[in-house]
Amino acid sequence: MTRMEQKGNLERFSYDDAIVKKFTLATLLWAAVAFLVGIIIALEMAYPALNGGLKWITFGRLRPLHTNAAIFAFAGNAIFAGIYYSSQRLLKARMFSDKISQFHFWGWQSIIVAAALTLPFGLTQGKEYAELEWPIDIAIAVVWVAFGVNLLMTIVNRRVKHIYVAIWFYIATFITVAILHVVNSAAVPVSAFKSYSAYAGVSDALVQWWYGHNAVAFFLTTPFLGLMYYFIPKAVNRPVYSYRLSVIHFWTLVFLYIWAGPHHLLNTAVPDWAQTVGMVFSVMLWIPSWGGMINGLMTIRGAWDKLRTEPIVKFLALSATFYGMSTFEGPMLAIKSVNELGHYTDWIIAHVHAGALGWNGFLAFGMIYYLVPRLWRTELYSKRLANIHFWVATIGILLYVMSMYTSGITQGLMWREVDAAGKLAYPDFVQTVSRVIPLYWIRAVGGMVYLAGFLVMLFNIFKTISLAPQVQSDETEDECVPYIRKPLFSGELSFSHRVLEARPMVLAVLTAVAIGIGSLISFAPMLLSSSVVESNYHDAINKPYTPLQLAGRDIYVREGCYTCHSQMIRKTVGDVLRFGPASTIEESMYDHPFQWGSKRIGPDLARVGSKYPDLWHFRHMRNPSQVVNGSIMPTYGWLHQDRTDFAILKKKLSVMKMLGVPYGDEDVERAESWAKEEAASIAAGLRAEGADVKEDREIIALIAYLQRLGNPTRGGVK
Amino acid sequence: MSIIWFLVPAALLIGVGFLVLFIFAGYRGQFEDLETPAVRVLLEDQFKDEKENRK
Numbered sequence: 175m176t177r178m179e180q181k182g183n184l185e186r187f188s189y190d191d192a193i194v195k196k197f198t199l200a201t202l203l204w205a206a207v208a209f210l211v212g213i214i215i216a217l218e219m220a221y222p223a224l225n226g227g228l229k230w231i232t233f234g235r236l237r238p239l240h241t242n243a244a245i246f247a248f249a250g251n252a253i254f255a256g257i258y259y260s261s262q263r264l265l266k267a268r269m270f271s272d273k274i275s276q277f278h279f280w281g282w283q284s285i286i287v288a289a290a291l292t293l294p295f296g297l298t299q300g301k302e303y304a305e306l307e308w309p310i311d312i313a314i315a316v317v318w319v320a321f322g323v324n325l326l327m328t329i330v331n332r333r334v335k336h337i338y339v340a341i342w343f344y345i346a347t348f349i350t351v352a353i354l355h356v357v358n359s360a361a362v363p364v365s366a367f368k369s370y371s372a373y374a375g376v377s378d379a380l381v382q383w384w385y386g387h388n389a390v391a392f393f394l395t396t397p398f399l400g401l402m403y404y405f406i407p408k409a410v411n412r413p414v415y416s417y418r419l420s421v422i423h424f425w426t427l428v429f430l431y432i433w434a435g436p437h438h439l440l441n442t443a444v445p446d447w448a449q450t451v452g453m454v455f456s457v458m459l460w461i462p463s464w465g466g467m468i469n470g471l472m473t474i475r476g477a478w479d480k481l482r483t484e485p486i487v488k489f490l491a492l493s494a495t496f497y498g499m500s501t502f503e504g505p506m507l508a509i510k511s512v513n514e515l516g517h518y519t520d521w522i523i524a525h526v527h528a529g530a531l532g533w534n535g536f537l538a539f540g541m542i543y544y545l546v547p548r549l550w551r552t553e554l555y556s557k558r559l560a561n562i563h564f565w566v567a568t569i570g571i572l573l574y575v576m577s578m579y580t581s582g583i584t585q586g587l588m589w590r591e592v593d594a595a596g597k598l599a600y601p602d603f604v605q606t607v608s609r610v611i612p613l614y615w616i617r618a619v620g621g622m623v624y625l626a627g628f629l630v631m632l633f634n635i636f637k638t639i640s641l642a643p644q645v646q647s648d649e650t651e652d653e654c655v656p657y658i659r660k661p662l663f664s665g666e667l668s669f670s671h672r673v674l675e676a677r678p679m680v681l682a683v684l685t686a687v688a689i690g691i692g693s694l695i696s697f698a699p700m701l702l703s704s705s706v707v708e709s710n711y712h713d714a715i716n717k718p719y720t721p722l723q724l725a726g727r728d729i730y731v732r733e734g735c736y737t738c739h740s741q742m743i744r745k746t747v748g749d750v751l752r753f754g755p756a757s758t759i760e761e762s763m764y765d766h767p768f769q770w771g772s773k774r775i776g777p778d779l780a781r782v783g784s785k786y787p788d789l790w791h792f793r794h795m796r797n798p799s800q801v802v803n804g805s806i807m808p809t810y811g812w813l814h815q816d817r818t819d820f821a822i823l824k825k826k827l828s829v830m831k832m833l834g835v836p837y838g839d840e841d842v843e844r845a846e847s848w849a850k851e852e853a854a855s856i857a858a859g860l861r862a863e864g865a866d867v868k869e870d871r872e873i874i875a876l877i878a879y880l881q882r883l884g885n886p887t888r889g890g891v892k
Numbered sequence: 893m894s895i896i897w898f899l900v901p902a903a904l905l906i907g908v909g910f911l912v913l914f915i916f917a918g919y920r921g922q923f924e925d926l927e928t929p930a931v932r933v934l935l936e937d938q939f940k941d942e943k944e945n946r947k
Binding site for chain 1: 894895896899902903906907909910911914917921922923925926927929930931932933934
C-alpha cells in the first residue's frame with residue numbers, strides 16, 4: 175500500500191450491474207436483426223426478385239438498415255455493455271448516475287427503433303453510415319452526450335488514481351464521435367423528415383469520409399481496443415503483455431487516425447495533396463495497430479492451453495488476429511495503386527466484414543460469454559455449444575471473406591482489362607456482374623452459417639440465464655481505500671501565471687489551442703455560407719438542377735441508388751475508358767448531399783445522361799433484366815405509379831438557395847409550374863414512343879435527373 | 893474544397909486537444925507507474941450474495 179492510501183478509510187460501494195445486463199441483452203437482440211437483414215440483402219444481390227417488388231425491402235433501402243444495425247445497434251450496445259461493466263470496476267466507482275444510465279439505454283434503443291422505422295421508407299440523408307434524418311441525428315447527439323457525461327463523471331468520482339488504458343480508449347471514443355457526428359450531420363431541414371446536407375460536392379465528400387473513416391476508427395476500433403485490453407487479461411487471468419505498449423498504442427492511434435479519411439477518395443477529383451496526406455497517415459497506422467494486436471495476443475502467453483479449451487479465449491484471440499489482418503489490409507488498400515484495383519469492388523466488402531464479423535463480432539461474443547455467467551451468478555450452460563459456435567462462425571467468416579476477395583479482385587481486373595487494340599476486354603458492365611454472381615451465393619451462405627453459429631449462442635445464453643438463481647441482486651459489492659484526489663487546479667499543479675511561465679511546453683500547447691480555436695471561429699462563417707465556400711467554381715458552365723431534376727435526385731437518394739452506383743469517374747485508365755473523362759469538382763458543386771458512392775455493383779452513372787433515350791430508362795427502371803440480360807438491379811415498378819410531390823419543390827429550391835445554389839427569386843417562385851412543364855414534355859415524348867405514362871409520375875422526375883448526369887448545362891436556371 | 897479550411901484546423905484541434913490531455917495526464921502522474929495497473933485489473937470484485945454465503 176502506498177502512503178497516500180493508508181491515510182484513507184476503507185470504503186464499501188456497489189456497482190450497477192442491471193444496466194450491463196440490459197445492454198448485453200440488447201446486443202444479442204440487435205445482432206440477430208443486423209445479421210438477418212445482412213443475409214436478406216446478400217440474397218437479394220444474388221437473386222433480385224427476392225424483394226417481391228416491395229419498395230420497403232429493396233436493396234437500396236435495406237442496405238443502410240443493415241449497416242446501421244450492425245454498427246450502431248449491435249456493436250454500439252456491445253460497446254456500452256462492456257464500457258459500463260469494465261469502467262465501474264476499473265475506476266472502483268459506481269456509474270455516476272443510474273438515471274442517466276437508464277436514459278442512455280432507452281434513448282439509444284429508441285434511436286435504433288426510429289432508424290428501423292424510417293430507413294425502409296426511404297427517409298435518408300444519403301450519406302453512408304450517417305443516413306438517419308435530422309430529428310434522429312439530434313436525438314443521437316443528446317443521448318451520446320448523456321453517455322459521455324456519465325462516463326466522465328464516473329472518472330472524476332473514481333477511487334483509484336491511475337486511469338487504466340481501457341478508459342482512455344473510451345474517453346477518445348466519446349469525444350471524437352461526438353465531434354464527427356455533429357459536423358457531418360449538419361443539414362438544413364426541408365420538412366420533418368427531409369433535409370439537405372450543409373455541404374456540397376467535394377466538401378461533402380471530404381466531411382463524409384472524415385466522418386466515415388473515423389466512425390470505423392472511433393466507434394469500431396478504439397472502444398473495442400479498450401474492451402480488448404480489459405477482457406483478454408481477465409479471461410486468461412494474466413496482466414497485459416506490455417502495459418507500456420498499450421499506452422503507446424493508444425496515444426499514437428488518436429494522433430494518427432484523424433488524418434486518414436481521404437484514403438476513401440483516392441484517384442478521385444479530390445486534390446492530390448489531400449489524397450497523399452490520407453495515404454501517408456493510413457500507412458503509418460499500420461505500426462501502432464500491429465503493436466496493439468501483438469500486445470493482445472501475447473497476453474495469452476503462458477496460458478496457451480486455454481486457447482484449446484476455453485471458448486472465451488478462442489473468440490478473443492481470433493478477434494485480435496482479425497484486428498491485425500484488417501489493420502494490415504487497410505493501410506495496403508490506402509496505397510493509391512492498390513486502391514485503384516480494389517476501390518468500388520467487393521474487396522472492400524471483404525475488408526469491412528473481416529473487421530466487423532471477425533474483430534468486432536468475435537470480441538463481442540467472447541465478452542458476452544464472459545459477462546453473462548458473471549452477471550447472472552451462474553455457470554455457462556454449455557461450453558461445448560460455445561465451442562461449436564466458435565467453429566461455425568469461423569467457417570462462416572471464411573466463406574464470406576474468401577468469396578468476396580475473389581469477387582472483388584475479379585471485378586477489379588475485369589473492369590480495367592484491355593485487349594491488344596487498347597479497347598476494354600469487357601465493354602458491357604453486366605459481363606462483369608454475371609461473372610461474380612456464384613460468389614454472391616457463397617457469400618450469402620457464409621452469412622447464414624455465421625448466423626447459425628449465433629443462434630447456437632442465443633440458445634446457450636438463454637439456457638444459462640433461465641437456469642440462473644431466480645432471486646439475485648443486480649449489484650456487485652466492492653471495497654477499496656480511495657486515493658486522496660488533488661483538486662484540479664491548485665497547489666503544485668496549478669496552471670497559474672508563475673507555472674505557465676516556468677513551463678514553456680505548457681505555454682506552447684495552450685497557445686496552439688488558442689490559435690486552433692481562433693482559426694475555427696474565423697472559418698466558421700465561410701462554412702455557413704457555401705456561396706462563399708464554392709465561389710471559385712461559380713463561373714463554371716455548370717447549371718443548378720431544374721426543380722424536376724432535383725425531385726428526381728431526391729428519388730435517387732431515397733432509393734439508395736448510391737449503394738450500387740458511383741458517380742465519380744476516377745483518373746484511372748480503366749475508369750476513363752469505360753465511363754468517359756474523369757469527373758471534375760465542378761460537376762458536383764451543387765450536390766447537397768454528394769452522391770459519389772463507394773461501391774459499383776452497377777456501372778458509374780456520372781455520365782449516363784444522353785447515353786440512352788428516355789424510353790430506355792423508362793423500361794429499364796421498371797424491369798432492368800428485361801432490358802439488360804443478366805442484370806441484378808432491382809425492379810422499381812412503384813416509380814411508375816407513385817406521384818411526384820410538386821408542391822414541396824418551392825421549399826426545396828429555397829433551401830438550396832439558402833445553401834448557396836444560385837437560384838434566382840423567380841426560379842424559386844415558379845418551381846412548381848416549371849417542374850410540371852418539364853415533366854409534361856418528357857411524358858409527351860415517352861407517350862409518342864408508345865409508353866403509357868402520366869406526367870406526374872416519379873419515373874419522369876428520375877429520368878429528368880438521370881439525363882442531366884454528365885450534361886451540366888441541360889435544364890438549368892434562366 | 894474550402895471545407896479543408898475547416899477540416900484541417902478541426903482535426904488539428906482534436907490532435908492538440910489530445911496532446912494537452914496527454915501532457916496534463918503526465919503532470920497528474922498518470923504515467924508514473926506503468927507496471928502495477930496491469931496486475932491490479934486482475935483483482936476480482938465479489939458478488940454481494942456470494943460474499944455473504946462465504947461468511
